[in-house]
Amino acid sequence: MTAWTPAADASYVLGFHRGGLTQNVAGSNFMTLGVLAAFVVTGISVALFVRSRIDKRRRAGIRLLVQRLDGRPLAYVPYAEFALSVPDALSTAQAHGYALTPNPVALRYEFARGAPQTAFTGNPRAAYVAQMLDGRPLYRLAAAFEELSLPELMVLAHSRGYTVQLNQRYYEFVRYPGRP
Structure with missing residues (x-):
């Protein structure tokens, strides 16, 4: 039996005996990397899911707007029923031959077929x-x-x-x- 020394006692408490620290550190690092990887994968999954839902809602809004812009000379869409951003609505309207005019008094967007787009160009x-x-x-x-x-x-x-x-x-x- 060996004699007790303060260094021997400290090494036992700290886990240096028989490879204890090496095994604990390796297992700890592996577990930390696993948890970190799980968080990253979960974050990417949530971001992709949210992005797909936003894109799906945007495509549905464009589809509904295209249905309203079916060749009538004038079309009105209330702000409350409108789920698109103004740039999306403007590009959709122009692609289908309409001019977009926001009407804040009536709380709606007005689309005029064949009219030149002048609603947004009054700025000097x-x-x-x-x-x-x-x-x-x-x-x-x-x-x-x-x-x-x-x-x-x-x-x-x-x-x-x-x-x-x-x-x-x-x-x-x-x-x-x-x-x-």
Whole structure:
């Protein structure tokens, strides 16, 4: 039998005897990684599920709007029945030959078939932005202090043969391919 020493007692308490610490650390790390992986997988699953539900609701809203825009000269959609964002509604309306006009007094959106889109272009800044869209393939506009809203910029871009997207700090106007 060996004599007692303070170092021997401390090593026994800390788990250094017969590989105890090595086994505990390895098992602990494996368990921590397993729990962390489970959290990551759960988070990704929830994010994908929520994203699919949002996309499904958006597609359903676009489908309902397209049903309302069936060739009538005027269509009215109350704000309460409308589940789309204004840029989605604007692009859907323009794709089907309608102009979108929000009517806050009547609490509805009004769609006019064949009318030019003028509801969002009354801002004097629109003339400057239209002048910048002179045929170049790409134009960037700083979004931080821009007084025009995204729907206004979408109408302006569409009328000049561009698409517009908000990319972090800039609105990017990209020319349609094949457009003179």
